[in-house]
Amino acid sequence: MKLFANLTIAVLLLIALSGCGGGGSDFVPTDPNTVFEIEKPGGQSIGSSDSYTLSGTDSDGDRWTLSISSQVQADTTFLGESVRSIYAIGQLTYLPTGGIANTSVIVYYKYEANGFYLIGDSGDTTTIANTAKLVPYTGMIGDLGEIGTYTNNVGDVTTETWELSDGGNGLANWIVRSTTFDQYGNLIIGTVESALINPDGTVVSRKATLSYYDFGYTIEFSD
Numbered sequence: 001m002k003l004f005a006n007l008t009i010a011v012l013l014l015i016a017l018s019g020c021g022g023g024g025s026d027f028v029p030t031d032p033n034t035v036f037e038i039e040k041p042g043g044q045s046i047g048s049s050d051s052y053t054l055s056g057t058d059s060d061g062d063r064w065t066l067s068i069s070s071q072v073q074a075d076t077t078f079l080g081e082s083v084r085s086i087y088a089i090g091q092l093t094y095l096p097t098g099g100i101a102n103t104s105v106i107v108y109y110k111y112e113a114n115g116f117y118l119i120g121d122s123g124d125t126t127t128i129a130n131t132a133k134l135v136p137y138t139g140m141i142g143d144l145g146e147i148g149t150y151t152n153n154v155g156d157v158t159t160e161t162w163e164l165s166d167g168g169n170g171l172a173n174w175i176v177r178s179t180t181f182d183q184y185g186n187l188i189i190g191t192v193e194s195a196l197i198n199p200d201g202t203v204v205s206r207k208a209t210l211s212y213y214d215f216g217y218t219i220e221f222s223d
Helices: 002-015
Strands: 049-058 063-072 076-078 081-094 099-111 115-122 126-132 144-152 157-168 171-181 187-197 203-212 217-222
Touching: 049 203, 063 217, 076 115, 115 144
Parallel strands: none
Antiparallel strands: 049 063, 049 217, 063 081, 076 081, 081 099, 099 115, 115 126, 126 144, 144 157, 157 171, 171 187, 187 203, 203 217
16 A cells, blocks of 8 residues: 555554553653764664554544564665665555554665665665665754655655654654655655654654645544
8 A cells, every 4th residue: 555655664664662551641851962862883683673553543533553563684785885675564454444454564774884774675665765865873852854865766755854852851852854755746744653752762652743735634643
């Protein structure tokens, strides 16, 4: 399903953040000098895995679930680059009818001394980076940057950005924003995925807002 496949790149950036924790109910600003781990230097270990399910409601009031499972694969080559691959399976379920859309994808990351690049993915379509920007392994609240611009083999173009914002109570929000235009230049999908994280990168909670402009509705997910 094309709209779910386009979602996958942004969601997979959250997969690297694993574990769970807890936060207080009263918002106390996080010390802006706190350093947060965005990704482990060199990437997650081969064979490590993660899975989670988010519940959602769309703009018509209907309910959905989004489930993602992933596993880090052996290093390989993609577009002539030595990369670490993550294999992921996703399932999007429309609860009123039980309708299910499944997808699987392999996403490729290149790790450097100071950060990592998202190179592209292969699945129902193949997506490659037009420009890939270095994402640092650590950051502080207020840091932000580009992830890159990506084109798949049907001509859709996706732009990704990242940001760390104040999550309160010693936590930060790791936010990934994505916009996708089709080959004719029409805006078709917008996503905002966020993970509330501890300084060591473990996840407290996740949220996602998916706007399907070509279908005219939005789904908001949380765990």
